[in-house]
Amino acid sequence: MYVKKIKTENKNILIIDFSPIWVRFIFNALKTHISDNNQIKQFNQTESEYTYNFHEFADIVIFNTISEICKMKNKFRDTDSNIEIVIAFDTKYTETHKYWRHELWSGYKHGRRRNAKFDWNIANEYQNHLKHILDEYSGWTVISVPGAEGDDVIFTLTSYFSNLPQKPDIIISSCDHDVTQCLVFENCKFWETKSAVKNKNDSFVTNLNTDDIESIRFNHVVFGDRGDYIQHIKSWSRFSDKFKKLINDNSADVTKATKFKNFDELRAYPFRHELNERIYQKYGFYAYSHPQFGVKTLSKLMQDGNSIDDILSENPIYKLNYELNKKLVLRENVPDKIQNDIIENYLNANTNRNIAKLIEYFTNIGAFELIGMVGLM
Numbered sequence: 117m118y119v120k121k122i123k124t125e126n127k128n129i130l131i132i133d134f135s136p137i138w139v140r141f142i143f144n145a146l147k148t149h150i151s152d153n154n155q156i157k158q159f160n161q162t163e164s165e166y167t168y169n170f171h172e173f174a175d176i177v178i179f180n181t182i183s184e185i186c187k188m189k190n191k192f193r194d195t196d197s198n199i200e201i202v203i204a205f206d207t208k209y210t211e212t213h214k215y216w217r218h219e220l221w222s223g224y225k226h227g228r229r230r231n232a233k234f235d236w237n238i239a240n241e242y243q244n245h246l247k248h249i250l251d252e253y254s255g256w257t258v259i260s261v262p263g264a265e266g267d268d269v270i271f272t273l274t275s276y277f278s279n280l281p282q283k284p285d286i287i288i289s290s291c292d293h294d295v296t297q298c299l300v301f302e303n304c305k306f307w308e309t310k311s312a313v314k315n316k317n318d319s320f321v322t323n324l325n326t327d328d329i330e331s332i333r334f335n336h337v338v339f340g341d342r343g344d345y346i347q348h349i350k351s352w353s354r355f356s357d358k359f360k361k362l363i364n365d366n367s368a369d370v371t372k373a374t375k376f377k378n379f380d381e382l383r384a385y386p387f388r389h390e391l392n393e394r395i396y397q398k399y400g401f402y403a404y405s406h407p408q409f410g411v412k413t414l415s416k417l418m419q420d421g422n423s424i425d426d427i428l429s430e431n432p433i434y435k436l437n438y439e440l441n442k443k444l445v446l447r448e449n450v451p452d453k454i455q456n457d458i459i460e461n462y463l464n465a466n467t468n469r470n471i472a473k474l475i476e477y478f479t480n481i482g483a484f485e486l487i488g489m490v491g492l493m
Contacts, residue, residue, distance in 0.1 A: 128198070128199050128284045128287075129200050129202060129273075129285070130289065131204055131286065132185060132188060132201065132204065132290075133266045133267070133292060133295070134181075134204060134247075135205070135266050136309065138181055141181050141184070142239060145176045146234065148173070149168060167234070170238040171238065174481065177239075178481060185203070189201055201256040202259060203256055203257065203259065204266040205247055205259065206266050207261060207264055213263075216264065216451055224346065247260060253468075253469065254474065257462060257467055259273070259458060259462055259465065260461070264454050267295060267447075268455075270288055271297070271298065271447035271448075272454070273462060274301060275447070283303045287306075288304065289309055290309065291309045291310060293308075294341075299321070299324055299329055334424075335414075336445045337349075340437075345389075348437070349427075349434045350431075351437065352404045352437070353404075353433035355403055391403055
């Protein structure tokens, strides 16, 4: 059982989602690098080799990322000189160290395509080193928990802070609309920032009442999240015509290929993405079709007197997808162990500053402009 506290009394909180800032400035720097150094190549151009060397523009990515965090800190420090900075990192993702959502949905983030113009592994090495430097020397609270993403950190800490006796004011800085769920807490504000794909002005999200937030949550569960490859509730619910014909014409071969005993087992299989890929690899077509409906169609169905239960009753897979999506996207469903690890990480985080080490790091990576910003961190 944790003692309910923040590390320094009477502080309000600015929680910064790190990953969107990092990715945005990677793409900005890459665009400039391509324009300025169009003939500079790391390797000869072939399909298996990268075109640009991340080392050559890493310093500007780091410079812009830290500058952005300092800018946000100073913006909100103008009205609150005692604000505490918390930076939420995604944990390092590998095939052996996945996010907790992968245990529920094997296709999670499967459809996300990284830019292949440079080696993302090198970018991740820089990010992990920067995370270490900020954690050890910046004085900011850096949170990274195995299996957790930045929004898990935001969900957990917002709930934790909001249940403290002193109820500090919380500002969440992110471009991820998932965090609008946190606005159910009266002491929470959402500062929506630019993303790698949406170049809009930073601003507070306002004029959302409780009903609006519940509507956002409901739509998120029903329609999923294309960016994270969380499926619409109608996705993976019907077999394709080619697959049904294959089952009828050659059921023994299909049973052998899919490792399922019967049609009902195929319907109930939760990791349908894996089955779909397995069928495609063997037969050249997919097992499932993807009938879907949009927001307007759903709204009309609901206005015509249909409840969500009526819609879910049409197909058992709709219900399966609906229940799965609730676990994947709703803030209250972050596993207890992940939440406990995040809170423990926060309470035990290092907040000591070491200016000499910061200057040494910025010098070593060639980000000399940041040396002058150390005092603002």
